[in-house]
Amino acid sequence: MSDRIEIAIDGRVCTVAAGTSVAAALLDAGQPAFRASVQGEPRGPLCGMGICFECRVTINGVPHRRACMVTCEHGMSIATGAAPA
Amino acid sequence: MTDRREVGLAVVGAGPAGLAAATAAAEAGAAVVVVDQASHAGGQIWRHRDRNALPEAARARLARFEASGAEHLSGAAVVDAAPGRLSVVTDRGPLLIDAHAIVLATGARELFLPFPGWTLPNVLGVGGLQALIKSGLNVAGKRVVIAGSGPLLLPVAATAAGHGAEVVAVCEQAPLARVAAFAAGLWRAPAKLADAARYRRAARGARFRTGWWIARAEGSAAVERVTLTDGRREWRVPCDLVAAAAGLVPNVELGAALGCRIADGALAVDRDQRTSVPAVFAAGECTGVGGEDLAILEGEMAGLAAIGRPVGALHAARDRAGAMVALIARAFAPRAELLRRADADTVVCRCEDVRMGQLDPAWGARQAKLATRAGMGACQGRVCGAALERMVGWPAGTVRPPLSPARVSDLAALSGNGG
Numbered sequence: 307m308s309d310r311i312e313i314a315i316d317g318r319v320c321t322v323a324a325g326t327s328v329a330a331a332l333l334d335a336g337q338p339a340f341r342a343s344v345q346g347e348p349r350g351p352l353c354g355m356g357i358c359f360e361c362r363v364t365i366n367g368v369p370h371r372r373a374c375m376v377t378c379e380h381g382m383s384i385a386t387g388a389a390p391a
Numbered sequence: 392m393t394d395r396r397e398v399g400l401a402v403v404g405a406g407p408a409g410l411a412a413a414t415a416a417a418e419a420g421a422a423v424v425v426v427d428q429a430s431h432a433g434g435q436i437w438r439h440r441d442r443n444a445l446p447e448a449a450r451a452r453l454a455r456f457e458a459s460g461a462e463h464l465s466g467a468a469v470v471d472a473a474p475g476r477l478s479v480v481t482d483r484g485p486l487l488i489d490a491h492a493i494v495l496a497t498g499a500r501e502l503f504l505p506f507p508g509w510t511l512p513n514v515l516g517v518g519g520l521q522a523l524i525k526s527g528l529n530v531a532g533k534r535v536v537i538a539g540s541g542p543l544l545l546p547v548a549a550t551a552a553g554h555g556a557e558v559v560a561v562c563e564q565a566p567l568a569r570v571a572a573f574a575a576g577l578w579r580a581p582a583k584l585a586d587a588a589r590y591r592r593a594a595r596g597a598r599f600r601t602g603w604w605i606a607r608a609e610g611s612a613a614v615e616r617v618t619l620t621d622g623r624r625e626w627r628v629p630c631d632l633v634a635a636a637a638g639l640v641p642n643v644e645l646g647a648a649l650g651c652r653i654a655d656g657a658l659a660v661d662r663d664q665r666t667s668v669p670a671v672f673a674a675g676e677c678t679g680v681g682g683e684d685l686a687i688l689e690g691e692m693a694g695l696a697a698i699g700r701p702v703g704a705l706h707a708a709r710d711r712a713g714a715m716v717a718l719i720a721r722a723f724a725p726r727a728e729l730l731r732r733a734d735a736d737t738v739v740c741r742c743e744d745v746r747m748g749q750l751d752p753a754w755g756a757r758q759a760k761l762a763t764r765a766g767m768g769a770c771q772g773r774v775c776g777a778a779l780e781r782m783v784g785w786p787a788g789t790v791r792p793p794l795s796p797a798r799v800s801d802l803a804a805l806s807g808n809g810g
Contacts, residue, residue, distance in 0.1 A: 325440035326527030334529050338512035338613040345744040348612060350512035352741070352774070354519030354526075355435055356428055357500045359769035359796075360741060370769075370796070374522065377430055 311380040316387075322378050329354065329361050329373035332386065340373060340386050393804045394486040398422045400697050401477055401490035402461075403469055403645060406434020407683045408675025409496030410456045411690030412697070416494075417459035421698045424462045424488060426479055428795070432456060432463055434498055435518060436683055438525045452687070468795035470802065472649050474668055478792075478805045485801040492670045492697035495646050495658065496690060499676035501636035504725060504778050505739050505747070506732035508608030508617075513632050520634035521547045524554055531555030533631040536617050537597075538562040538605045540723040541638045542682070546586075549593035551634075558597035559628055562619055564604040564637065565723050573722035579711065580684075604729055605635055622728055637725045639680045640777045644790040646673060655679070663702050664693035672697045681716040688712055730782045739782075740775040742768020756785040769796060 309324040315335050322331045329351045332340060339348030340361050351361035354374050361373040364385040373384075398421075402413045405427035417423040425432070433439055437449045445453075456463075464481060471478040477488040501516040508514065515523065517539050524530055535556045537548050540563060548561045563570060577583045591599070606620040614633050619626040641657040652659045652667035657679040664672045674693035675686035688709040692702040733739060735748030745765040756772070756779065759765045765779075766772030766788060776787035793802060 323527055327523070330523050330527035330529075333513075333523065334527070340512075343510070343738075343741065343744050347510060347738075347744065348512055349510060349741070350613070351515060351523065352503065352519060353501060353516050354522035355500065357770060358503075358741065358774050362769070374526070375428065375430075377526075 311378060313378050313380075313382045313384060315384050324378075326378050327374055328363065328365065328371075328376045328378055328382075328384055331378050332363070332373060332384065337386060342387060393807070394484065395489070396424060396486060397489045398424045399491050400424075400494060400694065401426065401488050401492075402494045402496060402694070403427075403477070404434065404496035404498055404675070404677075405429065405432040405463065405465075406496060406498050406675060406686065407436060407452065408498075408686040408690035408693070409434070409494065410452055411687045412494040412496060412672075412674055412694030413461040414452075414456045414459045415691045415694035416698050417461035419695065419698060419700055423460070423694075424464060424490075426464050426467045426469055426477065426488070428466065428468050430465050432465070435522060438522055440525065440527065468797070469645055470793035470795055470797045470805070472645060472794075474649060474670055480795070480797040480801045480805075485804045487805060492672065493649075494664075494690075494693045494697050495649075495651075495666070495671065495673040495677055496675045496686075496693070497642040497645050497677045499639040499641050499680050500773065502638045502640045502725070502777055502781075503635075503774055504637045504729050504732065504781065505737050506605055506607055506635075507734055507737050508610070508614065509635065510738050510741055511608055511610050512613040513610075514608055514614050515632065515634050516636040517543050517547050517634045518636065518639075520632065521550050524550055529554075530632065532557065534559050534629065535632045535634065536560050536562075536605075536619070536628055536630045537634045538564070538603070538617075538619065539634070539636045539638070540564045540725060541719065542587075542723075543636075543639075545590035545594060545599075547634060548597055549590040552594045552597065556632075558594050559630055560619060560626075561594060561597045561599045562603035562605070563599070563601045564726055564729055565601060566726075567601040569722045570601050573718055576714075576718045576722075579714075604726075605633070606732065608633055637729055638719075638723050639676065641677045641680065643677060644771075644773070644794055646671070646677065647789050648792065648794060662706060663696040664689055665696065670697075679716040680719055681713060682719075685709070685712040685715055725781065733782070739778065740765040740768065740772075742770055742774075745775075750779075750783070752783045754785070756788045759785070760788070
């Protein structure tokens with residue numbers, strides 16, 4: 307579990323421990339706002355277990371992935387902010 | 392292309408109850424498949440990256456499950472169900488499972504009761520914080536406030552402190568008398584009292600208060616402070632992370648879609664864990680929040696009963712452990728003040744940004760949906776439905792297929808094979 311892997315968050319490369327969820331990686335990278343709500347408010351994870359859908363991000367071009375349910379993989383590209391509906 | 396599978400037993404959920412059900416049935420010779428959304432077996436309570444970090448009993452359960460011959464489908468969501476059939480979407484594509492029997496072990500989620508500021512980033516659930524720490528969140532040096540209700544508060548405080556967080560406050564909304572009555576009710580389970588004492592020590596330095604709750608959270612880009620109250624006094628606490636939840640709510644949506652009867656917010660089951668629908672069984676927190684020991688017993692019973700094996704020998708142990716459900720419900724029921732924290736501007740439905748002031752208490756959940764879209768977003772009311780049920784007395788609506796969001800192409804493939 308000491309392996310480090312590289313991911314890109316909004317184009318910024320950072321390293322995380324293998325096995326880290328995308329949600330944990332974003333919070334650790336100082337990115338508490340994952341997306342904008344329908345009225346433009348910043349939102350981040352709430353439930354941490356796939357129920358609330360507040361942590362949706364775009365992962366490798368696929369929008370609306372739940373960051374708390376996805377484990378980081380080497381070379382993964384994560385985009386926060388508004389995704390196309 | 393839709394994969395198909397035919398099994399004796401399909402289990403939904405890979406937490407303690409689901410694993411126990413699958414293990415018992417597979418060890419008895421049944422063909423068993425377990426469907427679970429997470430990447431690893433264990434559910435929320437045994438969530439892990441490194442199995443060595445789990446308690447010995449949990450490691451033994453996971454090892455026994457793996458040796459049982461049951462098939463584990465991880466990263467798999469049930470999007471639709473009928474008795475005898477589950478429509479599943481996995482990372483590898485859609486899958487139809489035909490099963491002689493189904494065991495629902497869908498667990499529980501947290502009850503989030505809205506308060507001003509609860510939508511700020513870095514305001515998480517209590518189990519939510521624990522899940523994120525277990526999935527790698529670094530909390531070292533972070534100031535953490537934990538507030539809510541139930542037996543989860545202290546273990547999560549201990550987890551956070553054990554990972555280097557500065558746990559500033561732990562607030563249990565229930566009054567001291569109720570918490571003491573709960574502890575007294577544990578006399579038959581001394582191991583749980585020892586656990587509680589251990590968690591208290593592990594979270595040392597944190598101030599533990601009963602009869603206190605969060606009044607509001609404030610910050611700009613993320614939470615910066617919370618105001619705690621006991622109804623008379625206020626205590627403002629600067630913090631980096633807030634973990635707030637008012638207990639647990641059984642996940643009954645899949646059971647409801649199957650037509651199972653629901654009582655007191657949980658899937659109703661008979662003494663052998665049968666739901667009201669033939670060949671559909673349920674076990675664990677989705678039948679009432681009672682903790683891990685009860686979930687394992689119920690899971691074993693459901694797994695055996697589902698393949699036609701006798702379970703009478705387990706009734707007595709289950710009934711003893713089952714006393715926990717009533718104990719928890721009585722001790723940690725949310726106080727009235729918790730239900731009145733949202734002001735007119737507080738977002739209640741986070742998916743659609745519907746504020747408390749937009750809702751007319753004279754409506755029902757259905758009318759609120761039509762008028763404001765409350766409960767119609769991605770979570771399908773799983774968060775606001777449980778809150779509004781308690782705040783304004785609207786019975787939570789039902790969740791419709793797809794029970795979990797899925798690609799249209801996957802749904803089309805599943806329905807094309809629906810015959």
